[in-house]
Amino acid sequence: MSGIVEGRVVIVTGAARGIGRGHALEFARQGAKVVVNDLGAEVDGTGSSGAAAEVVAEIEAMGGRAVVNGEDVSDFDGAERLVRAAIDHFGDLDVLVNNAGILRDRMLVNMTADEWDSVIKVHLRGTFAPLRHAAAYWRSKAKAGEQVDARIINTTSSSGIYGNPGQGNYGAAKAGIAGLTVIAARELERYGVTVNAVAPAALTRMTENLLPAGATGADPDDIAPLVVWLASAEARAITGRVFNVRGGRISVAEGWHAGPGADKGSRWDPAELGAVVPALVDKAAPNALTNGRIPGRED
Ligand SMILES: NC(=O)c1ccc[n+]([C@@H]2O[C@H](COP(=O)([O-])OP(=O)(O)OC[C@H]3O[C@@H](n4cnc5c(N)ncnc54)[C@H](O)[C@@H]3O)[C@@H](O)[C@H]2O)c1
Structure with missing residues (x-):
């Protein structure tokens, strides 16, 4: 396989289904070696199944290289093992795509502390923890004088950056991820790491109940092309940005500023x-x- 991320080693979290599966397959089509991470959770974060292995099998069937990883991204030590798995299996790490996520929607007046904590944990800690371990790896490479051209691509949401009633826990986590993206971009620039985020919109099991009956949503595979491009050498100069993506439409989300x-x-x-x-x-x-x-x- 050859393409715009030829030979790059990529971790995609939450890659068993939905948008993350689309990322993993497109990375493989474009020549990357992919760590397909997924806990195999239900939409609300409970349970676990082996769906990530099917994505690895699909990649191998098309002649690509992939390995399965079942860590919980919000487990700090598990996230370190995930980063280590890429390095041990493929010899390096170039790209981290933080995509894993869950939903426990509830109006704020009824929301339980558990609904709040579980969503904040999976999204916010589940973005921080892999980012933290990947960044430490890239910093040690840069300090050893090696050339680093690495990427982190996080996943935020219109719920967080623009606001959506009924998703206070999810939106707060996603706004946090957008803020973390800007800060991480500034901290990691010196080590050769860019950090950007996408705010996708697509019809997946996560959104099927949020859309009006009969509405057609955009294909989850429509998000991958931008994510793969951001992971490529061509995107070296772009960092600290958030992009909205739905179908064939891409736009830059303009952030808070002093008015x-x-x-x-x-x-x-x-x-x-x-x-x-x-x-x-x-x-x-x-x-x-x-x-x-x-x-x-x-x-
Ligand atoms: N679908 C949309 O329109 C939309 C909109 C905005 C943001 N997003 C975001 O895009 C990302 C992907 O969502 P999706 O729609 O494909 O949903 P999805 O439920 O199809 O996929 C999410 C995947 O994450 C995995 N996962 C959950 N918790 C995990 C954990 N702790 N560790 C590892 N894996 C875990 C699940 O098993 C699942 O396979 C999420 O971050 C979501 O919040 C989606």
Whole structure:
């Protein structure tokens, strides 16, 4: 197999099905060696099955190279074993795609602490832990004078960066992943590592109950081309960015920035702010809708 990531060693987490499966297969088609990680969980994170082995078999059937890994990405030591598995099996690690995720949707007034913690753990710690161990590996390579051209691609969501009622736990985790992406990009640039994120939209078991009856969603395999390109040598200059992807449409998510402001030069009296804050909010761009669009603006 040859392609734009020829010979690169790639970990894709949550790669047994849905969007992650599409990533693993496209990486293999484009010449990468793939660690297919998946715990085999149900949508809510419970249970485990061996579905990742089927993806490895598919890759091998097309003449590619892949190995299965069943670690829980949110287990700090398990994430270290995952990174080690890539290095032990394929001799190196070039790309980490953090894709694994679960859902436990609930309106905030009814949400349990367990629903909150489990979603935050799988997404946020499950992104941090592999990132942390991969980054330490790349730093030690860079310090030893080796050339590093590595990639981390995280998975956020419109739920987190724009907001979606009913997904307070998931959205908070996904907003955290977007913030972590920006910080990690700045920390790891010096070691030759770029860090970006995608906010995908696709019809998978995770979204089938969220779409109106009869609605057709975009194919989960539509997300992989951008992720694979971001993992390639051509994307070396792009870091700290979040991309929306749905079907054939790709857009750059523009982040928070300091908008209209006022400076009194000393501490405000709360009673003064009624004449200040509403005017600032009027001047500021409105928050985007859940679909990422700012009302009245065509992008
Ligand atoms: N489908 C969409 O429209 C959409 C939208 C926004 C974001 N996302 C994100 O994309 C990613 C993939 O979602 P999907 O729609 O393909 O869902 P999916 O349920 O089909 O796939 C998620 C995979 O992650 C695995 N997984 C769960 N917990 C794990 C853990 N602790 N360790 C290892 N693997 C684990 C599951 O077993 C599953 O195979 C998720 O991060 C999701 O939040 C999806």
